[in-house]
Amino acid sequence: MYRLLVVDDEAYALKSIMETVNWRSLGISEVYGAMDVEEARIIFCDQRIDVVICDIEMPGENGLELLEWLNQEQFSASVIFVTGHDRFEYVQAALRAGCFDYMLKPVRHELLLETVARSLRKLEQDREHNLLKRRMGKFEKVLRHHKQELVERFWNDVLYPAGKTPNNEALLSQLSLMEPDAADSGEFMLVLVSISGWKARFGIKDEEILEYAVMNRAEETVLENWPGAVLKSRNGELFIVVYHAQEQGRSIAELRRRCMGLVEDCGVYFYSRVKCYISLPGALCTLGSRSASLLKLERECAGDMKDVWVEGEQAHQMPEQLFGRKDWPAEIALLLQKGRHAELYQAVDEWFASYDKENPLSKEDLKALYYHLLSSLYQSFNQSGISIGYVIDAINVKREGSAPCTKSLAHLRLWTRQVIEMAIEHAANQKESEPTIVEQIEQYVKSRMSEEVSREEIASLLHFNPAYLSRLFKKETGSSLTDYIVSQRMEYAKKLLSQSDLKVSDVAEITGYSNFSYFSRLFKKQEGYSPIEFRKRYKGEAGI
Structure with a gap:
């Protein structure tokens, strides 16, 4: 059923249109009357009006101003002007503003009824179109959601391949179905975006939100006008994939420049310390080995001051006898997550004890071990949802004037325990106090x-x-x-x-x-x- 509003400052004309026309024959159940624009506005705010029959010239605001207000407020009513004035400028202004029809008084009721019937048919067509548009919008939203899931699953399979190296053509074909921009891409570049810490105190929830902001900024700053993707892997790492890396202008130098911009923006807007690790261009099927190479580079460069690294560049290297043979215990992250702190400290002590049995470590060995520990601590705590950037800064300030933590293995062990103890305490305090x-x-x-x-x-x-x-x-x-x-x-x-x-x-x-x-x-x-x-x-x- 429909609702009709008649607006006319002449009481006789208003009553005639409201009461002497068989509106029910058109399915109109309610007919309202208003003698000026202000009264019409109040009715619009209280009722859903489908059709308006309106005079143009009235005391105060006129019918054209009412139509302008309806457009501004986005009401969907159909407006028919019925007026005694045939001035061309009125007709022109009314049609330009979007009225359905313009009729001159006196108007036959049969003609008015027919015009309103046409306006209702048009109104129904518009509403069906808008309904279909809304449904299509919901459908597209669902499709986008599922597409995002498929794209994320695809990239996780590429970045962490299980078994033999996948077929490049098959991977390209699969990616092209989901991401048309990637079709016929000969080479890809990969960027690992590493958030090493925060410049202010944040709760775990806020850090997750800020990480999302970093991803958005990476899309705007690094990809900008390049086709590609920004994603979070199943292991929590942030990656940027650049498509068509072989195209002119998409050089390592330009990508490095953009990554420097991302690092700077993240420091200013998101209070985060970010480093970027860039792979060399390569086929899609090589991105698994390149992601492993970037993660290794991240571990090696954790304590270095440089912010942007390219695959193949060298950082502080751990001596062969130290690195890999007694790597950081894999169970550290699990013990942190489960809150088994006693076992955690025992695992750390056992790890250091294994080095006590070796020949004394040189200063270079201790420094390399420190950088390895720094990277391992960041990774272990980040996997457990704990940021230790603030903690490490606080400990370094606290230790000012004391012997450096790389003075001996005992000093390094003490430093490590201090970091773990303060990080756990800091995380507990954050959960209890600061609002997100x-x-x-x-x-x-x-x-x-x-x-x-x-x-x-x-x-x-x-x-x-x-x-x-x-x-x-x-x-x-x-x-x-x-x-x-x-x-x-x-x-x-x-x-x-x-x-x-x-x-x-x-x-x-x-x-x-x-x-x-x-x-x-x-x-x-x-x-x-x-x-x-x-x-x-x-x-x-x-x-x-």
């Missing part, structure tokens, strides 16, 4: 219900880029920051409407909306009822 970024946003919004609150204001308060803050909030909550602000205000409005006798216009102002009609429309869109209807229903159900 999302919690800080929620607290701020709830404390300023009557004020205009923008994402730019919140971003400035938390020292974040507004666009990134919105993405991070949506990733964590599933809702955009703007939608969250609206939903909280609507909840507050519902509370005021149900528990007080305040005017609806006062409720609108208290919840931060100076424009009553906008508040009313937004409330109805959110709750399914106008504020007035909501109050009536609530008080009716409550027997008030």
Whole structure:
């Protein structure tokens, strides 16, 4: 069933159109009347109107201004102008603004009925089209979600191949089906993005959000106008894959420059210490061995000051007799995750004890062992969701003036135990105390219900880029920051409407909306009822 609104400042004309035309023959169940534009606006805020029959010249605002308002507020009603003025500029302005038809008074009721019938048919076609568009949008969203899962699974299989080297042509064919941009790509380049620590204290949840921000920034800064992908592997590493690496302009030098930009941006905007490790160009089937090579390079370069490395470059090397033969215990990460700290310290002590049996280590050996330990500690704790960047900085400050941790094996053992103890304590304290970024946003919004609150204001308060803050909030909550602000205000409005006798216009102002009609429309869109209807229903159900 449909609803019709007639707007005319002449009472006789208004009553004639409302009462003498057989509107029910068109399925119109409700007919409303308004004698000016302001009255029409109020009706629009309270009811879903399908068709408007409107005069143009009226005291105060005219019909064209009403149509302009309907367009601005995105109402989907069909507008038919019925007027006694045949001025060309009126006709031109009405058609340009999107009215369905323009009729001159006096108009025969049969012709008016036919025109409204045509407008309803057009309205139904538009609504069916919009419904189909929304359904297609949902379908595309589902497809994108599943496509993302397939793409991530594909890259994990490529980066961590099981068994023999996969066939390059088969891999290319499979990738091209999911990523058309990768079709006929001869060579690929791989970048390992390593977050080695944070410059400020963050909870585990916030670190996950910031890691997501780093991935977004990598897509914008490193890939930019290049086809490729940014992904998180099943082991937690962040990788960038550059397609068509053989194309002109996609050189190692240019990729290094872009990675330097990513490192700088992450330090400024996301308080993170980032290093990038770039592979040489190669076929798709070689990316598994190249990822292993980059991970090895990451271990070797953990303590080096250099931020961007290319496969084949040399860092501090552990002597052959130290590296590999007694590598860092693999169970460290597992013991951390399960909270079995006594066994953890025992495993560390046994590892150091194995070196006590060797000939005394040289200064170079101890320094190499330190870098290896640094990398291993980062990896073990990151796998357990604990960041130790802040802890290592704190310990280094605490040890200022003391003997360096590389002075002897005993000093290195003490340093390692201090790092582990403080990291575990730091992680426990974070879980109990500091609110996450999302919690800080929620607290701020709830404390300023009557004020205009923008994402730019919140971003400035938390020292974040507004666009990134919105993405991070949506990733964590599933809702955009703007939608969250609206939903909280609507909840507050519902509370005021149900528990007080305040005017609806006062409720609108208290919840931060100076424009009553906008508040009313937004409330109805959110709750399914106008504020007035909501109050009536609530008080009716409550027997008030």
